Amino acid sequence: MFGNRDIFSPYIILVAIIAYLLMAYVAFHYKIRGLNFPSPISMIYISIGSLVYTLGVLTSSNFKSPLYSRVKMEFSHRHETLLLIIAILSIILAAWNLYNVGGIPLFSGYLKAKAFTKIWFISYLLFLFSINLLLARFKRNSYYGLFIIGLILSALTGYRTTTVVLLLSVLINFYYTRNISLGRITIIGILIISLTIIIGYIAVKSIEWQHWSLNPIELFFYRAGYTLTVFDRLIQFEGATHGKLLYSTLTGFFTSTDPRIIVGTTVLGYKHSSTSTIFGPATLDFGFFAMIIQMFIIGLILGLLHTIQKVKKDFFTALYAIILAHTLVWIETGPTDLVVWIFYLIGVAVIIREACHESGHRS
Incomplete structure (x- = not known):
């Protein structure tokens, strides 16, 4: 690691969101395949979601002391x-x-x-x-x-x-x-x-x-602009799917259903697999407040796992690396992958286990 900087702390998500917005800006600026700049409301949603995510990470710091047990797996x-x-x-x-x-x-x-x-x-x-x-x-x-x-x-x-x-x-x-x-x-x-x-x-x-007809570089930026455009349009359908997207995410493994097709069908009006950023699925399913709750929880879990893995290494570092990597990818694709939620549940179980373990030592 470099000095006191921790490049892959949970705050890397904020850096990645800014980078993604800049990529989308390139697509909008050059109007790749006719893309136009999104409305200000989508930027407000993203800003608030990012702020609440930060609050989740900051809140996790209040639990550092109870989780700093040196017992390793x-x-x-x-x-x-x-x-x-x-x-x-x-x-x-x-x-x-x-x-x-x-x-x-x-x-x-x-x-x-x-x-x-x-x-x-x-x-x-x-x-x-x-x-x-x-x-x-x-x-x-x-x-x-x-x-x-x-x-x-x-x-x-x-x-x-x-x-x-x-x-x-x-x-x-x-x-x-x-x-x-x-x-x-x-x-x-x-x-x-x-x-x-x-x-x-x-x-x-x-x-x-x-x-x-796009070249590889144009396609790279276009995907960012397209996904942000989907999120921008999605806001007017806030809460429209009433949990159908979450249900599809959790059961798609058994039913062979693609949650992103629900996004495309609802937002674009035709059957198409569409990504909608990390802020999109919760907004489409349950509305703005569900999205900010989701962002707070993600920030809190990543913050706690980051604290644990820095002390205990091994299994905990591997788990944190997997979850953080998937969350970085979620910035574009959105939380519509069952496999990631499985790792998040494992992460929650680890946090609870460590908290109970430390509580037992204190008593």
Whole structure:
């Protein structure tokens, strides 16, 4: 880490939101595919949501003392073997899923739609957790190879979100467990952005029923502007879905329902999978106040997990890295991923466990 600065504290979310707005500004300024600047009300919503998120993080600092127990979760060789088996199994499942699809989803929109299966969901969930914990606790060079294999399989599915989260989570993980230099962080950051642009461009150009004339850089900025435009339009439908979006997020794994299609259908008036920023889904489901409650809770949980992982490392660092990485991606996609909520629930359970553990010691 660099001096007293903690680059990947929960406040990185605010920096990322500002960066995302600047990306959208480029799209609006150059009117890429006719995009126009959003209304002031959307900026007000984003500003208030960001402010309340900050309050959540600040509130977490009030709990630092009770959570500063030095007792760590110990991992033995048996745990390492189990995690290694889980990581290898998840890679096998991901490869099997690609085999069942019958091709490489990155190069076909139809195959990409088929690749989002229960097998893929389970393999991603298991791999993300196991590889981060292996890299955080058991620093063996062979695990880098496992990570690269999993990363390649993720990229081949055509879902840039999972690929970016894998890279981001490991970067955050290394920041706290390896004390990597600013230069390396910058290089990896450029790599992540480059992969995002490349995978996103290839995936979009491979959608058989769509025709895009934008170059990769234009598409990169257009996505930010488009998503912000969706959020801007979404505000006039505040509370329109009455929880349907949340229900779809929680049950989509079992019903094969895409929550983002609900966003597109409601806001745009036709069936289309649309992202709506981290502020969008809660606003569409339950209104403005639900959104600010969500932002406060996210800030509070990230703040508490950040406090715990700085002291206890290992499992806690891996969990924090995973949740923070997904939350950074949520800035564009919105909280419509069951896998992320699962990790958030694990995070809440960890916080409660640590609070109860420390309370028991005090009594």
